[in-house]
Amino acid sequence: MAITLTWLSLIVLIPLAALVIKPWELGLDGVWRTLTDDRVVAAFRLSFGAAAIAAAADAVLGLIVAWAIVRYSFPGRRLLDALVDLPFALPTAVAGIALTAIYAPNGPLGALFAQVGIKTAYSPLGVVLALTFIGLPFVVRAVQPVLEEVDREVEEAARTLGATDYQRIVRVVLPAILPAILGGVGLAFARAVGEYGSVIFIAGNLPMVSEIAPLLIIIKLEQFDYAGAAAVGLGMLVISFVALLALNLVQTWLTRRSRG
Amino acid sequence: MTLIVDSVAKAFGRFPALGGVSLEAREGEFLALLGPSGSGKTTLLRILAGLETPDTGAVSFNGEDLLRLSARERRIGMVFQHYALFRHMTVAKNIAFGLSVRPRATRPSKDQVAARVADLLRLVQLEELGDRYPAQLSGGQRQRVALARALAIEPRMLLLDEPFGALDAKVRRELRRWLRKVHDETGVTTIFVTHDQEEALDLADRVAILKDGALVQIGAPQAVYDAPADAFVFDFLGGAVRLPGRVEGGRLTLGDWTSKAPTDAPLGDVQVFFRQDQASLRGPDGEGFNALVTGLVQRGPAVRIDLEGLGQSIELLLPPGEVPDQAAPGRILRVAPKAVTLFGGR
Numbered sequence: 001m002a003i004t005l006t007w008l009s010l011i012v013l014i015p016l017a018a019l020v021i022k023p024w025e026l027g028l029d030g031v032w033r034t035l036t037d038d039r040v041v042a043a044f045r046l047s048f049g050a051a052a053i054a055a056a057a058d059a060v061l062g063l064i065v066a067w068a069i070v071r072y073s074f075p076g077r078r079l080l081d082a083l084v085d086l087p088f089a090l091p092t093a094v095a096g097i098a099l100t101a102i103y104a105p106n107g108p109l110g111a112l113f114a115q116v117g118i119k120t121a122y123s124p125l126g127v128v129l130a131l132t133f134i135g136l137p138f139v140v141r142a143v144q145p146v147l148e149e150v151d152r153e154v155e156e157a158a159r160t161l162g163a164t165d166y167q168r169i170v171r172v173v174l175p176a177i178l179p180a181i182l183g184g185v186g187l188a189f190a191r192a193v194g195e196y197g198s199v200i201f202i203a204g205n206l207p208m209v210s211e212i213a214p215l216l217i218i219i220k221l222e223q224f225d226y227a228g229a230a231a232v233g234l235g236m237l238v239i240s241f242v243a244l245l246a247l248n249l250v251q252t253w254l255t256r257r258s259r260g
Numbered sequence: 261m262t263l264i265v266d267s268v269a270k271a272f273g274r275f276p277a278l279g280g281v282s283l284e285a286r287e288g289e290f291l292a293l294l295g296p297s298g299s300g301k302t303t304l305l306r307i308l309a310g311l312e313t314p315d316t317g318a319v320s321f322n323g324e325d326l327l328r329l330s331a332r333e334r335r336i337g338m339v340f341q342h343y344a345l346f347r348h349m350t351v352a353k354n355i356a357f358g359l360s361v362r363p364r365a366t367r368p369s370k371d372q373v374a375a376r377v378a379d380l381l382r383l384v385q386l387e388e389l390g391d392r393y394p395a396q397l398s399g400g401q402r403q404r405v406a407l408a409r410a411l412a413i414e415p416r417m418l419l420l421d422e423p424f425g426a427l428d429a430k431v432r433r434e435l436r437r438w439l440r441k442v443h444d445e446t447g448v449t450t451i452f453v454t455h456d457q458e459e460a461l462d463l464a465d466r467v468a469i470l471k472d473g474a475l476v477q478i479g480a481p482q483a484v485y486d487a488p489a490d491a492f493v494f495d496f497l498g499g500a501v502r503l504p505g506r507v508e509g510g511r512l513t514l515g516d517w518t519s520k521a522p523t524d525a526p527l528g529d530v531q532v533f534f535r536q537d538q539a540s541l542r543g544p545d546g547e548g549f550n551a552l553v554t555g556l557v558q559r560g561p562a563v564r565i566d567l568e569g570l571g572q573s574i575e576l577l578l579p580p581g582e583v584p585d586q587a588a589p590g591r592i593l594r595v596a597p598k599a600v601t602l603f604g605g606r
Contacts, residue, residue, distance in 0.1 A: 163361040
């Protein structure tokens with residue numbers, strides 16, 4: 001217990017404490033002014049909004065990928081299984097540059113979208129795309145083992161009781177893996193909020209439009225506004241903490257229900 | 261006949277699970293499918309439920325071709341060995357599941373469903389536990405919930421796949437009696453898979469014995485026990501002693517002892533079967549073949565006597581009154597089977 005606390009303090013709590021203490025050099029008023037600055041508010045809205053949308057998209061995409069890997073056998077299944085981890089392994093900057101190249105107006109996919117008048121790279125949509133990309137493995141890897149554990153007999157029981165395929169999946173399988181989906185979504189969201197490398201290339205970084213909060217912190221640091229940077233960081237910390245806590249509570253409640 | 265299974269065969273890859281099984285079940289009958297693992301009994305049950313499709317053969321119920329219906333359309337209740345309850349639903353929701361997935365037109369109202377669930381909870385003696393989750397119940401209680409859930413759809417047939425296999429011996433015996441009672445109350449045709457011969461003989465109206473994907477014998481428990489069709493059935497029904505013997509000129513030879521052979525006995529080398537309690541044990545000058553006593557254990561109402569004789573170990577179960585005083589480890593006694601059944605071959 002003592003050892004755990006010491007390590008936790010050294011590695012997590014002390015740096016966080018520094019982050020919590022630093023902004024107050026500006027005074028309560030100064031922190032408030034920093035956080036309510038239009039540019040900061042816009043960046044927060046983009047960072048958390050895009051992260052939430054990306055995490056939600058990952059929930060659907062990740063479930064589909066995990067389902068395909070677990071439930072179907074097809075040529076290339078193992079390859080797909082291995083590919084899932086690629087966003088983990090790839091340096092985020094590489095991912096960002098690759099995504100930008102593809103979604104830029106002159107890139108293969110970007111050109112397609114541009115034809116129908118949708119701007120992908122250098123817009124909030126580009127931010128969502130990048131965050132979805134880096135968050136996907138979290139959901140797949142959280143759902144996959146739990147889906148493998150779902151008892152086939154439970155599904156067979158549902159069939160003998162008269163459930164259609166849709167009813168079986170929605171009422172029996174999904175509730176069983178919902179805690180895992182939420183866990184994966186929480187991780188994807190947390191990662192997306194703090195993501196810097198892959199977003200920075202595709203975002204375009206237009207203040208008020210496609211500028212993410214972590215970039216704003218870097219900008220403030222470059223201007224030697226350490227307290228202001230810490231204030232933005234603290235704001236992100238509080239919002240993330242509340243969001244993750246809420247997700248965790250739901251997850252715990254769901255799990256406890258079925259474990260007794 | 262209610263259920264007719266006609267030459268049903270099924271192979272998984274190159275492994276033949278069922279090789280042309282035919283049997284029938286009467287309306288309201290309690291039929292046990294008994295066999296060792298790999299005998300195909302569970303495969304047959306899953307074919308009846310619609311969870312497997314046979315390669316060849318026909319299955320009909322009251323004249324209706326069951327194979328044309330999917331598992332979902334068959335209205336056949338199934339109870340699994342490991343309960344297969346929906347863990348995220350309460351007991352009441354589990355039981356109501358089969359009613360709640362019906363199309364809107366035939367779905368009973370909320371009140372009707374609640375009333376039906378209450379009836380079933382009473383039937384399985386879990387009135388107080390409707391709001392619990394499966395994880396909060398014992399194994400025996402979970403299996404009763406699974407049974408109530410299967411009965412909720414008013415099934416035309418109830419299938420149970422080793423339902424008590426995961427429970428301890430005491431609970432298993434209690435549930436066995438209770439299941440028979442529920443069957444007698446509901447009157448639904450029930451097919452029960454087990455590898456426990458005692459369970460099958462104790463519960464069923466008739467027992468069908470399977471081996472290697474084929475039906476070996478079917479009949480009332482007592483009839484099957486008294487007249488096993490072959491050596492496998494005799495052995496499998498339990499409590500059997502099997503010895504090598506020889507029949508010549510109307511005499512049966514067992515080691516150094518000969519006696520009158522049964523009139524319809526096969527000739528030449530035979531397998532001699534008798535039940536563990538169907539033998540008499542006498543002193544060295546009595547009737548029977550020689551056997552060395554190696555162990556003596558009082559086991560409940562009977563004494564278990566371990567012997568070495570005819571080159572193998574023999575286990576007898578006799579009432580204490582029939583065990584002679586000389587019986588002690590290290591002594592040589594004589595064993596005379598009372599009622600033997602002979603099968604040809606070695």
